[in-house]
Amino acid sequence: MAPKPDLTESFIALALQVTCHAVNRATTRQEASELMLETIKRLSEQIAASIAFIGADCRLILLPEYFLTGFPLGESIDEWAEKACLSMQGIEYEALSKIAQRHSIFLCGNAYELDPNFPGLYFQTCFIIDPTGSIVLRYRRLNSMFAPTPHDVWDKYLDIYGLEGVFPVAKTEIGNLAAVASDEILFPEVARCLTMRGAEIILHPTSEVYGKELAPKQAAKISRAVENMVYVVSANTAGIVNTPIPAASVDGGSKIIDYRGIVLTETGAGESMAAFAEIDLAALRRYRKRPGLNNLLARQRFELYAETYAQTKLYPPNTMLEGEIERKHFIKTQQEVIEKMGIGNGEWGMGNGNIIN
Structure with missing residues (x-):
């Protein structure tokens, strides 16, 4: 395979919209793990085909929220931890790392994850894997309705990971990357804290209703991009199968928004690689350095x-x-x-x- 060009200031990002194959009906951890590995195999083929179509300058690929497992449907915290949560050094991460290495890409996703520092709990985690296969960012969701968060074990979490571990930003060759999970896009403080730590691109794995009307999350994505002067890359699921919930309830609308709030690309329903666009870091950095009314970051009075x-x-x-x-x-x-x-x-x-x- 030919080496990837050095495209530090300009490259293509892809919000890959894929179907989530839920593991709720699995009766054992082994059965759930086999389903997850089958999903990763399918993703490997879809990612290879997408890059072949888009081109070698596709350097960043975002996958939807909980793309490996779906979400708990009646399972207790202990049951979900046993069945569906990844180990921090688990075989699932290893398989995903091989995809990032094979294609020399930054691969971002979202999964439920165990942490040995917090037995009996799990966290919903956004991760970024770099082209060497290393996990360079782990962001644990801070606002969740039905899952544990770092705030629920706040003092101990800060002792172990510090505030930089709560609001991590990965300084990479393709810019400063951060992640916000699902409906956390509705919480402006999360994106703001990440921006204050240098974020230039906010990756947003989600699984949400999509339609013609401007729903709250859709408005929030544009707002977070404008107020923080960042790119927002948002990947939605193409439905969730193997659950009692109608599959297409959360399907469509993956998009990329630039630092001015302009939607650069957006896809409809179904599995799709259509939501890809150029990330022009040089233009973003020039925009942030320009004095004037639109430089909202430079006008902040914290x-x-x-x-x-x-x-x-x-x-x-x-x-x-x-x-x-x-x-x-x-x-x-x-x-x-x-x-x-x-x-x-x-x-x-x-x-x-x-x-x-």
Whole structure:
């Protein structure tokens, strides 16, 4: 295979829209692992064919959210950890690393992952594998409705990984890469913190409803690109099969948005490699250096907001440090937070002593 050209300042990124073959119906870990490896084999062929069509300057490929497994459907945390979660040095990562090496690409995806530092839990993890096959970024989802997050074990997580491990940015030959998972695109603080640490390209693996109307996530992708002056590469699933949920419920709309909020490419429904576009890092960096109204990064005054954030307490950290966790924990905690907010009493945001100290 001919060597890839050095395209540090300009290359092609692909948001590869593929079907998720869920493992929920697998009855053993071995059966689930075989399904995952079959998915990786299928992906290997699709990635090879996509690069052959797009060209050798395709250097970055993003896969959808939980593309190997789907999501839990009634499984307890322990059951899902046993059946569907990857080891940090597992055979699935090894197989994906070989794809990145074979094609000299940066390969990004999203999976449920075990961490030996936190027995009994798992994290939804975005990963980036570089052309040498090394994992150069692990981002654990910080806002999740039904999965453990670093915030739920906050003090211990910070002790082990530090704040750079909470908001990681990979400084690579194709720019500074970061990742945001699924509906975290709706949380502007996550993308902002990544940008403050140097992110130029935000990779967004997702599995979401897609339609003709401008849904909240679609609007948020454009907003995150504009306000942070970054490229947003978003890969959606082409449906999820092998579950009771209708397969096409989350299908279509993978896209790439530039730092001005312009949608460079977007695909419809079904498996597709049509969502590819040029990433022009030189142009992005020139844009960020240009004084004027549109340079939103250079106009930021973070001191204005820092004290209010520091004083505000809402969703509690460290709720999963001890004891067995059941799924009802998530709803119970959210109900307590809503009660604390006092929205029904008109107290939200009025410094009642529960939210703003």
